[in-house]
Amino acid sequence: MTAPLLETRALCRNFGALTAARDIDFRLEAGARHALIGPNGAGKTTFINLLTGVIPPTSGAILLKGHDITSVGQAQRVKLGIARTFQINRLFRRLSVLENVYLAVAERVGAAPSMLRPAGSRRDVIEESMRLLDALKLAAHANRRVWELPYGRQRLVEIAIALGLRPEVLLLDEPAAGVPSAESHIILDAIDGLPKEIGVLIIDHDMDLVFRFAQRITVMVSGTVFATGSPREIGADPNVRAVYLGQATRG
Amino acid sequence: MTSTESSWADHPAAVALAGRHRLRAWEPIPWILALAFYFAFPKYLGFGTELLVTILFAISLDLVLGYAGIVTLGQAAFFGAGAYTVGILAKRGIWNEPITGLLLAAAVAAAIGLGSGLVLLRTGGLTLLMLTLCTMALLEEAANLAHDYTGGFDGLDSLPIARLLGRFEFNPLYPTTQYLYVLAVLFVCFLFVRTLVYSPFGQSLTGIRENTLRMHAVGAPVRRRLVLCYTLSAAIAGIAGGIWAQANAYVNLGTLGLDRAASVLIILVLGGYGRLYGAFVGAVAYMALSHFLSKVYPTAWQLGLGLLLVVIALFARNGILGIAEVAARRLRALRAAP
Numbered sequence: 001m002t003a004p005l006l007e008t009r010a011l012c013r014n015f016g017a018l019t020a021a022r023d024i025d026f027r028l029e030a031g032a033r034h035a036l037i038g039p040n041g042a043g044k045t046t047f048i049n050l051l052t053g054v055i056p057p058t059s060g061a062i063l064l065k066g067h068d069i070t071s072v073g074q075a076q077r078v079k080l081g082i083a084r085t086f087q088i089n090r091l092f093r094r095l096s097v098l099e100n101v102y103l104a105v106a107e108r109v110g111a112a113p114s115m116l117r118p119a120g121s122r123r124d125v126i127e128e129s130m131r132l133l134d135a136l137k138l139a140a141h142a143n144r145r146v147w148e149l150p151y152g153r154q155r156l157v158e159i160a161i162a163l164g165l166r167p168e169v170l171l172l173d174e175p176a177a178g179v180p181s182a183e184s185h186i187i188l189d190a191i192d193g194l195p196k197e198i199g200v201l202i203i204d205h206d207m208d209l210v211f212r213f214a215q216r217i218t219v220m221v222s223g224t225v226f227a228t229g230s231p232r233e234i235g236a237d238p239n240v241r242a243v244y245l246g247q248a249t250r251g
Numbered sequence: 252m253t254s255t256e257s258s259w260a261d262h263p264a265a266v267a268l269a270g271r272h273r274l275r276a277w278e279p280i281p282w283i284l285a286l287a288f289y290f291a292f293p294k295y296l297g298f299g300t301e302l303l304v305t306i307l308f309a310i311s312l313d314l315v316l317g318y319a320g321i322v323t324l325g326q327a328a329f330f331g332a333g334a335y336t337v338g339i340l341a342k343r344g345i346w347n348e349p350i351t352g353l354l355l356a357a358a359v360a361a362a363i364g365l366g367s368g369l370v371l372l373r374t375g376g377l378t379l380l381m382l383t384l385c386t387m388a389l390l391e392e393a394a395n396l397a398h399d400y401t402g403g404f405d406g407l408d409s410l411p412i413a414r415l416l417g418r419f420e421f422n423p424l425y426p427t428t429q430y431l432y433v434l435a436v437l438f439v440c441f442l443f444v445r446t447l448v449y450s451p452f453g454q455s456l457t458g459i460r461e462n463t464l465r466m467h468a469v470g471a472p473v474r475r476r477l478v479l480c481y482t483l484s485a486a487i488a489g490i491a492g493g494i495w496a497q498a499n500a501y502v503n504l505g506t507l508g509l510d511r512a513a514s515v516l517i518i519l520v521l522g523g524y525g526r527l528y529g530a531f532v533g534a535v536a537y538m539a540l541s542h543f544l545s546k547v548y549p550t551a552w553q554l555g556l557g558l559l560l561v562v563i564a565l566f567a568r569n570g571i572l573g574i575a576e577v578a579a580r581r582l583r584a585l586r587a588a589p
Binding site for chain 1: 462466
């Protein structure tokens with residue numbers, strides 16, 4: 001049996017007396033479209049921070065393609081192919097859209113430490129960034145400052161930066177959060193168009209989005225994995241309905 | 252969805268990024284003015300030399316503050332380190348050749364920048380601000396206590412600096428050599444900083460300033476970049492300090508003081524930080540203002556400067572250059588519209 005793309009084993013994280021993650025066993029397969037759902041405070045964002053190395057686990061292990069990366073630092077995990085987006089935009093607001101993506105691509109191809117050549121002389125980085133923006137239908141906005149863009153397009157820049165890292169694992173933290181419904185189709189189209197070979201984990205409250213894309217769904221409650229299954233199984237699970245889906249209809 | 256090779260090179264964004272570092276038509280102006288000053292005001296070359304050193308020091312601060320977003324109040328620590336390196340070596344008769352002296356000043360300041368940066372840059376915000384201030388205060392007090400080497404409160408004077416290139420004497424009364432020497436060093440350092448800020452490294456510093464968290468998330472070694480930037484900036488500040496000691500043939504505790512660190516910060520805010528030329532505009536404006544204000548109201552001229560700073564902070568965050576940029580943009584928009 002081949003190892004899954006990304007796997008966690010009995011992953012735990014405590015903040016003082018609070019257990020934000022408890023014994024999480026999780027598998028993400030290559031090319032998967034996997035959703036992670038759960039009520040507020042269930043530990044979804046903590047889980048992302050554990051996977052990306054922002055915080056170390058209290059105990060347990062994280063494996064990428066069978067290799068233990070539990071003690072690997074954040075920057076190194078990005079190099080190994082784990083990229084994320086943020087629930088609240090984390091963009092380089094005063095830079096142009098192209099420059100935002102340039103930063104990610106330059107970092108990946110190893111151009112960023114270069115001090116004595118102009119950034120503009122790396123035509124390969126510019127070209128790749130532009131092509132990426134084109135694929136996300138952002139090319140027309142490439143020369144605008146990020147803060148000038150409508151919020152939905154800013155969310156796309158979030159995704160563009162992550163894709164500039166050519167990840168094998170892409171963690172999308174509420175990609176459509178805060179986007180007005182009139183604009184939300186651009187986010188859905190972008191997720192639809194993600195390269196097929198990437199393993200994508202989508203964390204979201206938006207059930208339409210989750211059930212549209214996910215082949216598998218993991219439900220987290222109070223820091224533990226409550227249920228995992230196909231959308232059909234999860235949708236039909238009375239326990240899941242009780243703890244989560246019932247509340248989610250409010251939004 | 253996919254497109255052929257090089258089809259994006261003509262996109263306005265790609266053109267803008269690819270040509271961002273090119274020399275603009277107005278960029279030689281400050282250098283022409285500086286040379287013109289040499290011929291037009293031979294009596295004020297002492298003042299001019301001081302101004303050029305201040306610009307060099309302000310550029311070193313702009314690199315850390317304006318580009319990397321490291322908020323520091325202790326930049327004079329490196330200025331002083333450079334000045335004392337030149338001063339002590341010359342006074343003790345160990346080394347007094349000017350150009351290599353500057354390299355030694357840069358090396359000592361860079362070493363202090365690297366050592367302190369490795370510790371300080373683990374913090375941020377107010378903590379960092381206070382720690383940079385503390386580093387400077389510690390150095391100042393150390394210089395005060397090490398009386399045998401530094402001359403303590405009196406400093407070291409009549410430094411026997413050798414002739415420049417073995418030919419040109421540093422005459423304190425007719426500082427023609429000093430002026431041209433400082434101008435040349437400023438030009439070289441400026442070219443280096445200009446190259447740096449337009450490089451991918453400089454771009455990543457801007458990224459760190461704009462969003463540190465995101466730079467971590469794209470896999471950038473953020474702390475390493477900041478420490479490197481801090482060290483390079485310290486080296487340039489060290490050159491500024493060293494050349495100041497050479498030009499004046501003395502060094503005192505004031506080179507390590509908060510006054511110097513604060514005034515260079517004011518200069519950057521006045522001129523506009525993160526803009527390369529803010530140091531030039533700010534230094535000229537600051538020197539002119541303090542000259543003018545101290546004539547009008549000798550006892551409390553700093554009050555006027557303070558009020559101006561308040562106005563800048565409230566209404567023109569990007570300083571004089573920021574105002575100029577907005578004006579230029581408006582003008583272009585007016586011209587574009589018939």
